[in-house]
Amino acid sequence: MxxxxxxxxxxxxxxxxxxxxxxIFVGITVTFIVPRLSPTNPVEQKINQMMVSGANVHPExxxxxxxxxxxxxxxxxxxxxxxxxxxxxxxxGDLGPSLSSYPVPVMDLIKKALPWTIGLMMTTTLxxxxxxxxxxxxxxxxxDRKWVKWAELGATCVRPIPYYITAFILLIIFCFILPxxxxxxxxxxxxxxxxxxxxxxxxxYHTFLPALSLIIVGLGGWLLGxxxxxxxxxxxxxxLYAEAGGIDExxxxxxxxxxxxxxxxxxxxxxxxxAVFSGALITEIVFxxxxxxxxxxxxxxSFDYSLIMGVSIFSIVGVSLSVLIVDxxxxxxxxxxxxx
Amino acid sequence: MRQxxxxxxxxxxxxxxxxxxxxxxxxxxxxxAVSVDPxxxxxxxxxxxxxxxxxxxxxxxxxxxxxxxxxxxxxxxxGVSNGLQQLGMDTLWYLDPDAGIDGPWHNSLAAAxxxxxxxxxxxxxxxxxxxxxxxNVEFTAADVKYTVELLKQxxxxxxxxxxxxxxxxxxxxxxxxxxxxxxxxxxxxxxxxTVRWNACWIMPKHVMEKDIKVPxxxxxxxxxxxxxxxxxxxKDYDKQGTWTLWEKRKDWNRTTxxxxxxxxxxxxxxxxxxxxDKRVITQANHELDMIHSIAPEGIIKLxxxxxxxxxxxxxxWGHPDxxxxxxxxxxxxxxxxxxxxxxxxxxxxxxxxxxxASYKGAVTMSPIHYPPTGGSREWYFDPMQDYxxxxxxxxxxxxxxxxxxxxAQQIADAARKNFGDAVxxxxxxxxxxxxxxxxxYNPEAAAALLEKNGFTKKNGKWYKPNGEQxxxxxxxxxxGNPVLARLGTMVAELxxxxxxxxxxxxxxxxxxxxxLGEYDVNMGWNIETWGGHPDLSYFxxxxxxxxxxxxxxxxxxxxxxxxxxxxxxxxxxxxxVTEFDSDRNIELGLEFLKLxxxxxxxxxxxxxxxxxxxxxxxxxxxxxxxxPYANPVTNWGNGRYIMTQLKQMMPPTK
Numbered sequence: 001m002x003x004x005x006x007x008x009x010x011x012x013x014x015x016x017x018x019x020x021x022x023x024i025f026v027g028i029t030v031t032f033i034v035p036r037l038s039p040t041n042p043v044e045q046k047i048n049q050m051m052v053s054g055a056n057v058h059p060e061x062x063x064x065x066x067x068x069x070x071x072x073x074x075x076x077x078x079x080x081x082x083x084x085x086x087x088x089x090x091x092x093g094d095l096g097p098s099l100s101s102y103p104v105p106v107m108d109l110i111k112k113a114l115p116w117t118i119g120l121m122m123t124t125t126l127x128x129x130x131x132x133x134x135x136x137x138x139x140x141x142x143x144d145r146k147w148v149k150w151a152e153l154g155a156t157c158v159r160p161i162p163y164y165i166t167a168f169i170l171l172i173i174f175c176f177i178l179p180x181x182x183x184x185x186x187x188x189x190x191x192x193x194x195x196x197x198x199x200x201x202x203x204x205y206h207t208f209l210p211a212l213s214l215i216i217v218g219l220g221g222w223l224l225g226x227x228x229x230x231x232x233x234x235x236x237x238x239x240l241y242a243e244a245g246g247i248d249e250x251x252x253x254x255x256x257x258x259x260x261x262x263x264x265x266x267x268x269x270x271x272x273x274x275a276v277f278s279g280a281l282i283t284e285i286v287f288x289x290x291x292x293x294x295x296x297x298x299x300x301x302s303f304d305y306s307l308i309m310g311v312s313i314f315s316i317v318g319v320s321l322s323v324l325i326v327d328x329x330x331x332x333x334x335x336x337x338x339x340x
Numbered sequence: 341m342r343q344x345x346x347x348x349x350x351x352x353x354x355x356x357x358x359x360x361x362x363x364x365x366x367x368x369x370x371x372x373a374v375s376v377d378p379x380x381x382x383x384x385x386x387x388x389x390x391x392x393x394x395x396x397x398x399x400x401x402x403x404x405x406x407x408x409x410x411x412x413x414x415x416x417x418x419g420v421s422n423g424l425q426q427l428g429m430d431t432l433w434y435l436d437p438d439a440g441i442d443g444p445w446h447n448s449l450a451a452a453x454x455x456x457x458x459x460x461x462x463x464x465x466x467x468x469x470x471x472x473x474x475x476n477v478e479f480t481a482a483d484v485k486y487t488v489e490l491l492k493q494x495x496x497x498x499x500x501x502x503x504x505x506x507x508x509x510x511x512x513x514x515x516x517x518x519x520x521x522x523x524x525x526x527x528x529x530x531x532x533x534t535v536r537w538n539a540c541w542i543m544p545k546h547v548m549e550k551d552i553k554v555p556x557x558x559x560x561x562x563x564x565x566x567x568x569x570x571x572x573x574x575k576d577y578d579k580q581g582t583w584t585l586w587e588k589r590k591d592w593n594r595t596t597x598x599x600x601x602x603x604x605x606x607x608x609x610x611x612x613x614x615x616x617d618k619r620v621i622t623q624a625n626h627e628l629d630m631i632h633s634i635a636p637e638g639i640i641k642l643x644x645x646x647x648x649x650x651x652x653x654x655x656x657w658g659h660p661d662x663x664x665x666x667x668x669x670x671x672x673x674x675x676x677x678x679x680x681x682x683x684x685x686x687x688x689x690x691x692x693x694x695x696x697a698s699y700k701g702a703v704t705m706s707p708i709h710y711p712p713t714g715g716s717r718e719w720y721f722d723p724m725q726d727y728x729x730x731x732x733x734x735x736x737x738x739x740x741x742x743x744x745x746x747x748a749q750q751i752a753d754a755a756r757k758n759f760g761d762a763v764x765x766x767x768x769x770x771x772x773x774x775x776x777x778x779x780x781y782n783p784e785a786a787a788a789l790l791e792k793n794g795f796t797k798k799n800g801k802w803y804k805p806n807g808e809q810x811x812x813x814x815x816x817x818x819x820g821n822p823v824l825a826r827l828g829t830m831v832a833e834l835x836x837x838x839x840x841x842x843x844x845x846x847x848x849x850x851x852x853x854x855x856l857g858e859y860d861v862n863m864g865w866n867i868e869t870w871g872g873h874p875d876l877s878y879f880x881x882x883x884x885x886x887x888x889x890x891x892x893x894x895x896x897x898x899x900x901x902x903x904x905x906x907x908x909x910x911x912x913x914x915x916x917v918t919e920f921d922s923d924r925n926i927e928l929g930l931e932f933l934k935l936x937x938x939x940x941x942x943x944x945x946x947x948x949x950x951x952x953x954x955x956x957x958x959x960x961x962x963x964x965x966x967x968p969y970a971n972p973v974t975n976w977g978n979g980r981y982i983m984t985q986l987k988q989m990m991p992p993t994k
Contacts, residue, residue: 040852044894046412048851056531056868056878059887059896061502066894068495101403102411103560109402116580168617176621183622184614185582190384193579285399288614290580294400301848 013328020324027316028309032086035305036079042099043069045303073099086309095310100302106310109295114314116186117291120207120283121276124214129269131215132222137258139223140230152227155220167213167286174209181209184288210287214280218272222265229261263334267326274322277314376626376957378990382609383576383585387992392605392959392983394974395613396422397632401581407566407574409541410497411559420538421975422584423610427572427983429541430596432465432484432533436978437662437871438714438968441600441985444872448596449479449542449569451516453921454530460522460917463529467516472594473544474568481512486545488520493555499532499540527916528877535977536662536870536878542569570980571597572608583611603983605959610974623648623955630962631953632974635822636700639951640759649954651972652965655755655762656702656773658949659972660713662871664706665824667831667943668854668862672891672902675804676860680789682940683733685861687742687786688838689831691778692750694945698827701755701763705775705946707743709936710929712775712947714871719926721776724933728777731937735785736792744780772965775946783838802839809841815854815862816844827945828863854900857891865948866898871971874926877915884912903941911935959986 004010040048043066050057057065070076074085089096095106139148158166174181187193187202233239234257242252281293292311299307378389398421409420409429432450440446447453451466471479488510492503506526511519522529532540544567552558565574572586586608589595597603613619613628620638622628624645634642639657642648651659669676669685676682695703706712707728710720728743748770756763764770787797794805802810812835816828825846832842844863847853854862867879882897885904889895895902911932918924936942952972954962963970963982970981 038849038852039856039858040849044852044855045848048855050412056536057897058502058505059882061505062896064495064501064504066896068501072496098403101406104403104406112580113402171618171621176625179625183618183625183627184612185578186580189382189578189583189585190576286614286618288400288582288612290400290402290582295402298399298402303848 009331012331016324016327020320023320024316027320028090028313029083031309031312031316032083033079035303035308038303040303041075042073042303042305043075045301072102090313095313096306098299098304098307098310100298100304100307106306109307110292110310110314113290113292113295114277116289117280117284117293118276119203120211120214120289120291121280122273124211124218125269125272125276127211128215128218129222129265129272132219133226133258133262133265135219136223136226136228137230137253137261140227140261141234141253141257143231151223155223158216159220159224163213163217164282164286166217167210167283170209170213170216171286182206186289207287207289210280210283210289213287214283222268225268226261226265229264230257233257233260259333263330266330266333270322270326271319274319275315277311277318376990378958378992379994383607386575386585386607389958389988389990389992390605391607391609392629392986393609393611393627394423394630394979395619395628395632396584396610397975398422398612400612404577404579404581404584405562405564407563408558408561409563409566410491410499410543411561412496412498421610422577423572423574423586423608424566424584425538425541425977426975426979427570427586427608428566428568428574429977430471430569431535431539431541432467433530433539434535434978434981435870435872436969436981437536437971437976438963440872441969441981444714444870446596446599448535449484450533456527456529456919460525460527460529462522463520465518465520465533467518468596469516470594471569471596472591473546474573474589474591475544475547476591477544477546479542479569480515481518482515483542483545484518485510485512486549487540487543490543490548490552490555490558491540494558497558502532525916527918528875528881528920530920531878537975538977544569569595571595571603571983575607581612583609585609597980597984600981600984603980604961604986604988605983608983623953626955626957629955629957629959630972630974631951633950633952636702636951639953640700642953643762647955647957649956649960649962649964650952651963652773655759655764656699656704656949658699658702658704658951660704660711660947661950661971661973662711662713662869663865663948664709664711664867664869665827665863665865665945665948666709666867667945668864668866668901669942670857670859670861670891670902671904671941672857673860675793675795675810678793679939680793682943683742684786684789685835685840686779686940686943687782687789688840689779689834689943690781691747691945692754692781693834694827694830695751696754697830698823699946699949700758701751702949703751703775703946704773704949705748705751705778706944707775707778707937708933709867709942709944710933711867711869711871714869715874716869716871717772719874720929720933723930725776727934728937733785733789735788737788740782740785742779742782742785743777745777747778747780748774748776786838797839800839801841810839812840812842813860814842814844815850815859815864816846817863818846818848824863831863855895857889857893857895857900857902862900866900866942867944868898873920874929875915875920876925876929876932880908880912880932881916883908885909901942903939905935905939907935908932956989958988958990960989961986 097103098106098109101109135151139151142148175183185206187206191199191202193199239256242256281297284291284293296311299311378387380388382388382391407424409424430449432448434446434448436444449467449471451468455464467481473479488503488507491497491500492507495501495504506522506529508521508523547567552561571589571592573589575585575587577584588603588606592598592603613622616634616638619628619631619634620642623631623642639650643650643657650657669682671677691705695701704712708724710716712721731743732739732741751774752763752770764773790802796803804810814828814832817824828844832844835842853859869878879898883899887897888904911928915928950973963972969985970978
């Protein structure tokens with residue numbers, strides 16, 4: 001036992017776990033504080049919405065409404081009291097009721113939205129990472145091939161186009177000029193949700209365009225990043241030495257070049273997968289996908305503290321956990337870390 | 341290196357242009373391979389030709405399982421315009437913001453208008469007989485009593501706090517009579533049951549009393565499936581919140597809409613139609629019959645198609661809502677507490693430039709504190725013309741008459757450069773669509789008014805009498821409302837050019853800063869009217885000094901500009917004891933408009949134009965300026981009347 005505790009890996013593990021917990025604590029605390037620095041709050045936001053929507057409420061009644069809402073939301077105590085109450089609830093796994101869908105629990109809303117975001121974002125992130133790195137690796141190692149130039153050109157051209165424009169170009173091409181995909185929704189109207197081929201087929205058909213838009217935008221970054229890394233590595237001494245030694249080109253590419261170039265890309269993948277929990281706001285709004293992005297948007301416009309906190313916690317934990325996992329897995333990919 | 345950078349830029353631009361080609365084709369039907377098939381199923385067993393598809397501007401509902409229309413959180417913010425308040429609910433009266441089918445007022449569940457006692461402490465309502473809920477139970481006075489009593493005990497529900505303050509008790513002498521005993525005089529109590537955008541919807545007692553044992557149960561109550569009092573009943577909804585489908589009741593003739601005949605569409609589907617550009621694509625695909633609102637550019641493109649209709653069926657396209665867009669200076673804060681300064685700000689604005697910047701000229705402007713919509717021209721705009729033409733201001737360097745009747749023509753001429761013959765040339769039509777006049781751009785008079793009050797101009801910048809530079813922070817709109825954001829930016833530019841450095845800022849806190857009075861000038865609205873009725877109580881009662889709040893105190897009501905006047909109090913006091921339908925209300929309205937013209941507490945600009953577009957492929961007969969039987973903006977409660985006036989154009993053939 002003492003040997004384990006004294007081992008470098010245990011020290012490495014505890015340091016990383018400590019960092020992980022600290023990041024979560026600080027992240028959640030900041031998320032708690034920031035919305036409360038604003039002069040507005042969920043009650044005032046609701047009243048503002050009611051008034052600009054043409055509500056006609058007598059001033060006396062409005063004041064009574066304000067007081068009743070403030071009491072019900074539990075916004076009467078000091079920020080410190082609310083902060084302590086939040087941690088007590090959070091440690092029991094309770095994020096409280098949503099203020100904009102009162103009294104529905106925040107966890108229920110997140111549980112409903114999460115699968116759509118994870119399904120869409122996780123899949124597209126992995127696909128664009130794999131394809132982008134594969135093409136980028138080949139492009140960096142065989143820079144004179146014609147297809148490489150075309151791939152580079154495509155990636156360079158698509159990458160700077162704002163995502164919103166890319167999404168709309170796909171919508172116009174595939175929903176209007178060649179109307180072969182639906183404009184909106186995660187599955188066909190009236191389809192019964194379930195784990196069956198019909199429903200899965202409907203989901204794949206409806207989410208093809210949003211997925212394609214995310215892959216197109218994500219692919220370019222991975223491709224150009226990998227190509228640049230590989231271009232540098234192929235000029236390193238150990239690669240030149242291997243080539244001079246007559247080692248097979250495919251082996252050099254796979255074991256010497258790609259393997260080294262992948263290390264920063266794995267970190268990038270970890271971060272991207274963690275960020276999946278933030279949702280894809282524009283994608284979800286443009287294509288009508290009911291995921292975490294939409295939920296975050298609704299939470300922010302209604303100043304729903306609880307829901308903002310809930311989605312942010314998922315995002316903070318997601319990114320932190322991904323970084324932690326990458327950190328813990330890194331020694332497996334990179335012997336230098338393992339040995340140090 | 342430089343060559344590579346240039347090559348990349350060039351290629352990026354080239355690709356952008358190629359990819360943008362389809363965007364430019366957007367809305368052009370000839371480019372698209374769009375099929376129009378009335379037999380296509382929009383839902384299993386529901387054909388396109390039988391379905392009216394309507395935009396729900398709430399977007400995707402995050403809690404679509406809730407149909408509790410009395411809960412301010414229904415559907416997770418805004419889940420009442422998914423057809424629930426338009427097709428499923430009903431209440432005592434409707435007051436159309438436009439002309440209505442048979443006049444703006446409709447006795448809906450009530451058999452007649454409200455009857456008050458002499459001191460307005462009691463309101464008696466006679467109810468219609470033979471109206472049934474969708475589960476075959478008759479609607480009676482017990483439902484009204486139950487609604488008010490439950491809400492009265494639950495102040496966090498809509499209308500709960502209002503009934504808590506004003507209702508002493510509700511009596512039901514028989515099944516078709518309700519007597520409201522009020523805690524204090526209130527001559528406008530009936531407005532709580534009169535639909536403009538919405539009102540207090542009546543609850544089905546027989547359904548809700550089974551589930552709601554104590555008042556607080558009403559908060560978590562989902563009212564799912566909703567038992568309907570309207571002509572439609574819920575058929576299905578998306579558990580992910582993107583659509584809601586309603587089916588016409590077989591016994592529609594036992595609902596109040598039967599006063600105007602049978603609703604035409606067998607099915608109505610409310611959908612989250614996505615961002616403005618996507619709504620254009622979806623309507624061009626004939627998959628969205630009624631758009632709530634789109635950017636002016638979108639409706640201009642769509643209106644090139646024969647199948648499209650809109651309020652004016654051409655320029656200026658948008659429906660003028662009974663909401664007055666205005667510049668809202670903080671009347672409690674110097675120097676905006678000075679009427680000369682407020683007038684100087686008004687005279688340094690160029691309406692032509694503001695109209696072109698915001699709505700590309702497609703504005704319906706107003707020089708007075710009343711939105712130019714509904715019957716307003718007859719009640720207020722025409723009668724005010726002589727007063728406005730003769731209205732004068734002493735600038736200290738002379739007396740001017742600031743009203744300019746040529747501005748509408750100037751805007752029409754400028755807009756014609758963009759839209760050609762779509763812009764009317766008939767002066768009467770120009771008066772209808774753009775307006776009759778506004779305050780002439782007169783920076784010299786504005787400068788004289790400031791100098792009269794001790795302001796000085798040095799190096800092109802204005803300085804206050806105390807030597808500080810006169811600057812303005814303008815609370816502007818954000819990307820969510822690009823039209824008003826452009827308007828605010830133009831206002832800031834005009835004032836800056838005049839010598840008052842103005843910064844337009846946007847933040848989500850703008851509304852709260854305005855309500856707290858911690859601001860200089862806001863861009864928005866604080867005047868909304870019935871539209872279909874000249875009574876001003878809708879907004880003006882909360883302008884009474886009884887409800888005045890100083891800077892730093894949260895305002896309750898619409899007087900965020902903190903305007904206070906003994907003359908105004910006198911007008912409001914008299915409105916409060918004048919019968920709703922009395923002609924005296926128009927006289928009081930005119931007094932209010934003359935007073936506010938003189939005091940200029942806010943600078944009125946234009947109506948809030950909503951660019952609603954309709955597709956006539958499957959349905960026709962939508963309301964228009966020439967047939968203004970209802971407001972075409974889809975989230976208003978009175979949208980139900982449209983159903984009775986529509987004609988089915990392409991019934992399914994199989």
